Amino acid sequence: MGLFSKEIEHHPCEVEVSHCFDSLHAHIKFLDGTVIEPGDEVIVQGGEIMAPYGEVVREQRKAIVRRASKIEQIWTRWTGDFEVMELCEFSFSEEVTL
Amino acid sequence: MNTIAAHTADATTVEEGLAIQEQQAKFDSDSATAVAMTNTLLAPRFYTTNFDELDAIDVSNVRDDWDRLINRMVSDPNKGHFKKNADWDHIDWENMDPDLKKEFIDFLISSCTAEFSGCVLYKEMKRRGKNRDVTQLFQLMARDEARHAGFINDALREAGVAVNLGFLTQKKKYTYFRPKFIYYATYLSEKIGYARYITIFRHLEAHPEHRFHPIFKWFHEWCNDEFSHGEAFALLMKTDPKLTSGFNKFWIKFFLTAVYATMFVRDHQRPVFHQALGVDPDWFAYEVFTKTSKLSEQIFPLTLNIDHPRWQSTLEAIYKANVDLADAKAKKQVFRKTMAQLRAAWGFVSLLMIPSKKNVVPMSTRLEPVY
Numbered sequence: 226m227g228l229f230s231k232e233i234e235h236h237p238c239e240v241e242v243s244h245c246f247d248s249l250h251a252h253i254k255f256l257d258g259t260v261i262e263p264g265d266e267v268i269v270q271g272g273e274i275m276a277p278y279g280e281v282v283r284e285q286r287k288a289i290v291r292r293a294s295k296i297e298q299i300w301t302r303w304t305g306d307f308e309v310m311e312l313c314e315f316s317f318s319e320e321v322t323l
Numbered sequence: 324m325n326t327i328a329a330h331t332a333d334a335t336t337v338e339e340g341l342a343i344q345e346q347q348a349k350f351d352s353d354s355a356t357a358v359a360m361t362n363t364l365l366a367p368r369f370y371t372t373n374f375d376e377l378d379a380i381d382v383s384n385v386r387d388d389w390d391r392l393i394n395r396m397v398s399d400p401n402k403g404h405f406k407k408n409a410d411w412d413h414i415d416w417e418n419m420d421p422d423l424k425k426e427f428i429d430f431l432i433s434s435c436t437a438e439f440s441g442c443v444l445y446k447e448m449k450r451r452g453k454n455r456d457v458t459q460l461f462q463l464m465a466r467d468e469a470r471h472a473g474f475i476n477d478a479l480r481e482a483g484v485a486v487n488l489g490f491l492t493q494k495k496k497y498t499y500f501r502p503k504f505i506y507y508a509t510y511l512s513e514k515i516g517y518a519r520y521i522t523i524f525r526h527l528e529a530h531p532e533h534r535f536h537p538i539f540k541w542f543h544e545w546c547n548d549e550f551s552h553g554e555a556f557a558l559l560m561k562t563d564p565k566l567t568s569g570f571n572k573f574w575i576k577f578f579l580t581a582v583y584a585t586m587f588v589r590d591h592q593r594p595v596f597h598q599a600l601g602v603d604p605d606w607f608a609y610e611v612f613t614k615t616s617k618l619s620e621q622i623f624p625l626t627l628n629i630d631h632p633r634w635q636s637t638l639e640a641i642y643k644a645n646v647d648l649a650d651a652k653a654k655k656q657v658f659r660k661t662m663a664q665l666r667a668a669w670g671f672v673s674l675l676m677i678p679s680k681k682n683v684v685p686m687s688t689r690l691e692p693v694y
Contacts, residue, residue, distance in 0.1 A: 242488045246406065249435070249472035250442050250465075251488045254450070263371050263499035273489035278480065305499035311368060312444065312505065313512040313582055314437035316430050316519065317589040317596075321649035323425045 232292040234259070240269055241283045244276035253288065264293030264301035363432055363479075364487045367440040369497045370447060376502045378454045385558045388689045389456065392554055396463040404544045405474040411537045416482055419535075426596040427536065428482060435475040435486065441509075442468035460555050467548045474545075478538050503566055506556050507578040511619070513553035515582060518614035520546035521694045526602060533601040550692040557622040561688050567624055575623050580674050583612055583627065587638045588645050605635070614694055621688050625679040633677055641670035 237256040243249060253269065261267060268289045276282040293301065382389045416424065442465050449461035476486055500508075524542040527534045534540070560566045567575065590597065590604045597604050609629065616626040628634065648663035 243469070244476075244486075244488060246473050246477055248466075248469040249439060249476045249486070249488075250446070250469040251439075251490070252443070252446055260451075261371060261497050263497060266494055266496045267369075268494045269492045271492065273492050275487070275489055278485075301497075302499045305370075306501055306504050308368075308498060309500050309504045309508050310581055310585065312440070312500070312508040313585065314434070314441075314516050315586050315589045316434055317426075317593050318429050318433045319589065320429070321592050321646055323429055 228295045231294055231297075234290045234292065236288050236290055237285060238269065238288040239283060239285050240274055241281065242274050242276040243281040244278050245281060246279070255288070256285070259290065261290065262293065262298055263305060264297040266291040266293075361484045362487050363484055364490060365436055365439055366490055367436065367443045369495045370444055371451075371497050371499050372448070372502050372505060374448075374451045374453075377448060377452050377457055380454055380457055380559065380562055382456050382558065382562055385561050385688065388687070389558055392551065392558065392689070393456075393459060393463070396460075396467075396551060396555075401467075401470075401544045401548060405470050405541065407477070410540050414481065414536055420595070420599075422595045423535070423599050424482075426593045427599075428479070428484060429593070430596060431475055431479050431482070431538075432484070432486075435472050435479065438468045438472035438475065441465075442472060444505075444509075457559075464552050464555070467552070471545060471548070474541070475538075478536070503571065503574070504578075506560050506566065507574060508582075510553055510556035510560065510622070511578055511582045511615070513549045513556065514618050515586065515611060515615045516549040517546045517553060517692065518611045518618070518694070519586075520549065521692070522607065522610050522614065523600065523602070525694070526600070530601050533599065535599050547692055553618070554689060557688050557690075560622050567622060567684070572624055576625060576627070576675065576679055579619070579623070579625075579627050580671070583608075583615075583629075584638060584641055584671060584674060586611065588642050591642050592645075608638075618690060620682050620684070621690050622684060624682055624684055626682055628677055628680055631677045633673065637670050637673050641667050641674075644670060 236259045239254045239256055240251070241254070242251045253267070255261075268291075270287045270289060274282055274284055274286075419427075445461040445465040445468060449458045449465060452458045452461065479486060520542040523539060524546065527539050565571065587604075587608050590608060594604070597607065612627070612629045616629065620626060644663045644666035648660060648667065651657075651660035651663055
């Protein structure tokens with residue numbers, strides 16, 4: 226990992242999108258065990274994966290991982306905490322008026 | 324609608340539910356993509372944390388309480404609950420007051436996104452962790468969150484709103500939270516969620532004429548899931564006394580203040596929703612804060628003094644500053660925007676300066692939902 230430079234990697238992944246009554250979820254699993262670090266960016270290649278209502282779609286794709294530089298990783302570790310409030314649930318969006 | 328005999332809401336695990344779906348299901352994918360539906364792209368965030376720290380958690384000192392809680396979550400008392408039955412009344416979306424419809428759909432989408440994001444976070448923690456106790460907990464919580472999200476999604480579909488899960492192919496940046504901040508924020512989020520849902524549920528039990536949508540009938544079991552998740556985070560915090568002592572007491576006060584203030588502001592921004600429920604947002608806020616404070620005495624060494632003379636007036640000042648801020652932003656008034664930001668920040672500091680009440684944390688952490 227460079228101090229300032231970003232590195233680009235390609236990894237196989239499995240995307241699972243469930244658009245079902247009992248479970249609405251979407252996850253990416255890297256098939257080669259690659260690990261994502263703070264500040265990294267991930268883009269799954271290919272078209273949008275759309276699961277029609279009631280279906281689970283599982284697809285193997287390639288993902289581009291843009292590794293954060295060391296500086297960016299440190300920055301994300303320091304500043305990420307400021308956004309932690311987004312984990313809280315308040316029933317409504319932050320928009321003042323709709 | 325799903326017409327299969329074995330309903331996936333009866334599944335014990337996410338995986339089992341998916342298997343039932345795959346084997347038996349015949350679905351109405353056409354209606355999901357119907358042009359008439361509004362498309363809402365879900366935009367959850369992606370997180371990393373210190374997974375080594377999570378793996379190092381040792382639940383030995385709370386083992387009995389931990390096992391009881393996990394066993395109950397494994398037994399899945401709410402399995403099969405989150406499906407429509409005869410109690411799901413018909414809703415006349417066409418004739419619903421447009422302002423109420425707007426605020427109610429905002430409620431459904433925000434709740435669905437929150438459940439969905441919770442699922443993403445918990446699943447990530449499950450996947451990356453190696454500690455069996457911790458990964459089992461996060462797997463169970465991910466199951467509940469995905470189930471809630473699916474249930475709300477169903478209500479949204481009825482209202483003509485289709486959620487779009489296509490976000491995975493967009494660029495996603497992974498941010499980072501320290502584990503302790505995840506504990507404070509999610510513990511409070513789960514407990515305040517419980518307090519909010521049970522307060523609305525009890526209010527509507529007494530005033531069923533205000534129940535303008537059947538989803539409120541499901542709030543009881545729904546909030547019991549939130550309650551259990553909160554219990555799990557309380558036990559996690561109990562494993563390490565450092566998390567609730569020393570400088571961390573400041574963080575606890577900070578999170579309590581931030582969560583209460585944010586809830587106050589967001590609720591007051593949705594007057595039509597609350598009016599339809601027959602609920603005064605000030606009364607509701609006080610009720611929810613009282614319940615949440617009482618519950619959080621199980622683990623936090625302090626509670627906020629919500630009876631302090633400055634409490635209510637400062638919350639109102641923050642709310643007004645927030646309204647002015649949005650207006651100034653829309654009108655591109657830089658000076659007014661800055662002043663509104665300063666007023667909101669000062670209000671928050673002013674809330675933080677209210678002395679908190681000391682609490683002696685009980686030996687036994689576990690609570691049961693009694694409200």
